[in-house]
Amino acid sequence: MSKKILFFDIDGTLLREDTNTVPESAIRGLREARKKGHLVYINTGRTYSIVDTTVQDIGFDGYVCGCGTYIKSGNEILFSKSIGADECKRIIQLLRSCKIDAVLEGDTDVYFDDLEGIHPYINSIRTNFALKGYGINKTWNDEDLIFDKFFCKASEKSDVKRFHKELAKDYEIIDREDDRYEVIPKGYSKATGIAFLLDHHKMPLDSAFAFGDSSNDLPMLSYVPNSIAMGQGEVCALETASYITKGIHEDGIEHALKHFGII
Numbered sequence: 001m002s003k004k005i006l007f008f009d010i011d012g013t014l015l016r017e018d019t020n021t022v023p024e025s026a027i028r029g030l031r032e033a034r035k036k037g038h039l040v041y042i043n044t045g046r047t048y049s050i051v052d053t054t055v056q057d058i059g060f061d062g063y064v065c066g067c068g069t070y071i072k073s074g075n076e077i078l079f080s081k082s083i084g085a086d087e088c089k090r091i092i093q094l095l096r097s098c099k100i101d102a103v104l105e106g107d108t109d110v111y112f113d114d115l116e117g118i119h120p121y122i123n124s125i126r127t128n129f130a131l132k133g134y135g136i137n138k139t140w141n142d143e144d145l146i147f148d149k150f151f152c153k154a155s156e157k158s159d160v161k162r163f164h165k166e167l168a169k170d171y172e173i174i175d176r177e178d179d180r181y182e183v184i185p186k187g188y189s190k191a192t193g194i195a196f197l198l199d200h201h202k203m204p205l206d207s208a209f210a211f212g213d214s215s216n217d218l219p220m221l222s223y224v225p226n227s228i229a230m231g232q233g234e235v236c237a238l239e240t241a242s243y244i245t246k247g248i249h250e251d252g253i254e255h256a257l258k259h260f261g262i263i
Helices: 024-035 085-097 120-131 160-167 190-201 215-223 235-240 252-259
Strands: 005-008 039-043 062-065 070-073 076-080 101-105 149-153 171-175 180-185 208-212 226-229
Touching (some): 005 024, 005 190, 024 039, 024 252, 039 190, 070 190, 076 190, 085 160, 160 171, 171 215, 190 208, 190 215, 208 215, 215 235, 226 235
Parallel strands (some): 005 039, 005 208, 039 062, 208 226
Antiparallel strands (some): 062 070, 101 149, 149 180, 171 180
8 A cells, every 4th residue: 555644633533532541442553554654643633732641652753733733743843833922912811801711722831811710611621731730830811921722611601702703804713512612823724734744745635544523623524535533523523524433432543544454
């Protein structure tokens, strides 16, 4: 088989969200694919700062992080795009005035507000990240805070209409359901990350395979001809992908790699 380049989402694709572990079958499959000469990349909405060692220790040729805002191949950072300092301040002011809580995601750390009454959902993320050493050094009150994207949670008190209106021109706002939104600068996505690396490696589009399970995977699942949705994934991913594999808990990654003759 000719050389392929494989892109894997993390949460719900490689990483089981119920156990926070990567199935042994997935680890085995990815390592076998690399042994056979294929390139294996992470392609995640997470910024690089919060890609767990659990995932990194599997061994990858590189990373597309923050929905295309950060690209690393081997030990070389090929591309990195952060939001400007003044714009970061404006976003923080907007979130507070619209009463929307969020985690601000940078390539070196993540940042939470330190105000009282933070939404329980965002607070649970903060608690889990703190256990891993993330998001404990700076808050939204620190000067010159820089981040690449953000993930937020609205409530009945939130002014979601104004929030969308203020950001719609310059940002892609992905509806993650249940009043949750993932916000990325326009012009960047998991698909743009793939396009960048295909050009970098001088490989054709049909050599690319993308594996995902949710709404922020749609750009890459619709971009590559060889798109794979995890069997337990969201309906939007199942409807977009060209192939539906078994669920993450049913060795879905290894199953798909064997189906396409990659391993």
